[in-house]
Amino acid sequence: MRTQLAERLGVDVAIFAFSHCRDVVAAVSKAGGFGVFGAGRYSPEELEIELRWLDENVGGRPYGVDVLMPKSIAGGEIAALEKQIPEGHRAFVADLVERFQIPAPRGEEVVGSLGSDATASRFNPNAGSESLSRQLLDVALGHKVALIASALGPPPADVVDEAHSKGLVVAGLVGEVRHARKHVDAGADIIVAVGSEGGGHVGAISTMVLVPAVVDEVGPLPVLAAGGIATGRQAAAALALGAQGVWCGSVWLTTVESDLDPILKQKIVGAQARDAVISRWRTGKTQRWLRTPWVDAWEEPGAPEPLPRALQTLLVRDATLGMLENRMADVMTTPAGQVIHMIDKERRCRDVVFDMAAEFIDAASSVSGILDDME
16 A cells, blocks of 8 residues: 555555544554544644644654634634524523433543543634634644645645645545545645545545545545545555545544543444434534434434534533533444444554555455456
8 A cells, every 4th residue: 555645755554544632643653654633622732732742752753733724614702602592502402401311511621532622611612713723733833744634625825835835745635526626726735535424524425436536636636535444445445446545534433542432432343334423413514423312312303403613512512511521321422434333343553554454455466366367
C-alpha cells in the first residue's frame, strides 16, 4: 500500500487514521500509517497541549490535524441562544430525560465518547465557527503537522496559502462530487471521498459509488476513500476504484489506545451494521451514530425537527452530559460507521495497521492471480 501519496507523505502504508484520541494518532503513525487528530472538540488551549504531546510522542513520524472549517455557523452567547430554543423542543427533551431516567449533569469532564466539548463548563456554542477554527489552525500551524484537513467545506484561501508556505498538504473531506470540485478550486492537495457508510458527519452516497466519481472528477489529484473501510480487502477495493489510500475512523474506536468509554467499546464489539444509524439528534446535521433507545427516540412519530447546530447542541447538552457522566449503558452512544459489524475484539493500533496491510497484499494477489489465469 505504498502508493504515490504514501511516498509523498513519507509513510509506509496509505492508511490514514482519523481519531480524537492522541494516543491512537501517535500509535498509527509510529506503525507506518498516517494519524490525523480531530481538533474540532478542543479549545485552542487544549489543542496546544495535545499537539505538543504528539510532537514529542509520534516518534518523528508525520501526522495531521483535522479542523472543521465551515463558512459560517450561527453561534453566540449561551443566554441568547437559550431564548431561541422552542418550548416544544424543550418539552420533548424533558420527556426523554424522564423516560430514560437521565440524572442532571454535575459538570464533570467526560473523556471519550464526545470529547472535551462534553462538559457543561466548557460548552462553546461557537464550536465549529470560522473564528474558533482559525484559532485552532493557528495552533496547529505552530506544530510539526504535515497535513491540514477541512471537514465542513473548503478552507479560506489565506489558510491554504499559509499551509502551503509551510510545506503542509491540504486535504478536503467531501460527500458529493460537486463538493470535491470546490475543494480543488480552493487549492486542496488531497480529496477524501466519504461514503454514507461512515461514522460521524456523512452524506447520502455510498463509498462504492462516490469514490470512482470523485476520482474521475479531480484526477490526477490523489483521492482517499472513506466510509465502511476497516480491512485490507476493503482497502484493495478502494485502490481498485482509483483511490491512493484509505481514511478510517470507526476501526480505531475499540483499540487498546482509544480513550472511548469501555462500555461503548463493548457495545461496538457486539454490534451489527444495522446498529449504526443516521440521526440529527446531536448537532442538527446528518451523522451516523451507534443505535440506542435515545437515538431512536428522535425518529419517533411526533419527534420535533432538529434545530440548527448551535441550538440543537445546546438543547441536548445536559441530557448528553448526564448519560455520559453516569455511564448509562442503555442510552449512551458514539459516532460510528456501519463497519462496526466487522469489529469483534479490542486490538492494538499497530496490529490493525499490520493486519490491514497483510490482508491487502493477499487480496491484491488474489485479483492478480485471476488475471494471470485469464492470459
